[in-house]
Amino acid sequence: MLDLYAWPTPNAYKVSIMLEEVGIPYNVIPVNIGKGDQFNPEFLKISPNNKMPAIVDPDGPGGKPYSLFESGAILMYLAEKTGQLMPTEMGSRYRVIQWLMFQMGGIGPMMGQANHFQYYAPEKIPYAIDRYVKETGRLFGVVERVLAESEYLAGDYSIADIASFPWMRGYERQGLNIEDFPQVKRWLAAIEARPAVQKGLQLLAEVRRPPSQTMSDDERQILFGELQYQKR
Structure with missing residues (x-):
């Protein structure tokens, strides 16, 4: 085990x-x-x-x-x-990896900093809050555009989706209106409905x-x- x-x-x-x-x-x-x-x-x-x-x-x-x-x-x-949950064919494999790296280098750090400066920093710094919340919104927009043409981030459900989902489901805490991102809303609901996801959460x-x-x-x-x- x-x-x-x-x-x-x-x-x-x-x-x-x-x-x-x-x-x-x-x-x-x-x-x-x-x-x-x-x-x-x-x-x-x-x-x-x-x-x-x-x-x-x-x-x-x-x-x-x-x-x-x-x-x-x-x-x-x-x-x-x-x-x-990750293809072996090189092209498809690296499509998954690029979106995994997108989460590791973008979604996670930016949402983490937005969360920190809004809720945990000892003093409110408007510039920092504005900077990271806006960048979080921009990244949601990137995902929105991709999901308008694909069911999941890299085509089929993969580790790219598993990586981004736990972070992006926290949109409310960042003050984002999910109705501004209908494809992201659809994608979040589809992932959250999976039994394995419900158990993992x-x-x-x-x-x-x-x-x-x-x-x-x-x-x-x-x-x-x-x-x-x-x-x-």
Whole structure:
């Protein structure tokens, strides 16, 4: 059984959804990022960048245990391991990879920064909020135009969709009106209706923070303050 080190965040949902889609049994090991579990020496051996998710596959290459961090790399690994959700033909394969990189370099970082400056920064910086919210809207527009001509990002349902879905479903938190993006709305609904996606989104549901609950000063210091550097 594969070990998934995770906390209920969009990046972790990518991996839990993928594992449900391809049918690999897995054991969830919580990494409470608000308490600093990501700095534990045992976890740093698996994920030296002190970020989750990460996996340990007991049946890795050569039949040996294999650890991996970075959600995009994990999606590619699981796709290749199972022969699912990423084509083998070179042209189709790289269409999937380009949209995976689009999420890793665009959707995730921009929505993450928009979220941070709106809800977690100790002071409101209008320029930063405006910058990242507008860029998030621009990226939604890119996806909207692509989905007007394709059912999914790279043609067929793939790891590209699995990567972007957990982030883009949070459009309301960024102040975006989904009615401005009808193709994205259609795409989100189609993915969310998949049974494997519904199961994957239940990852650590029992510890998920309610939207109304604010972050404590200790959690803020661990996640965004000097402590994250001191613990390295």
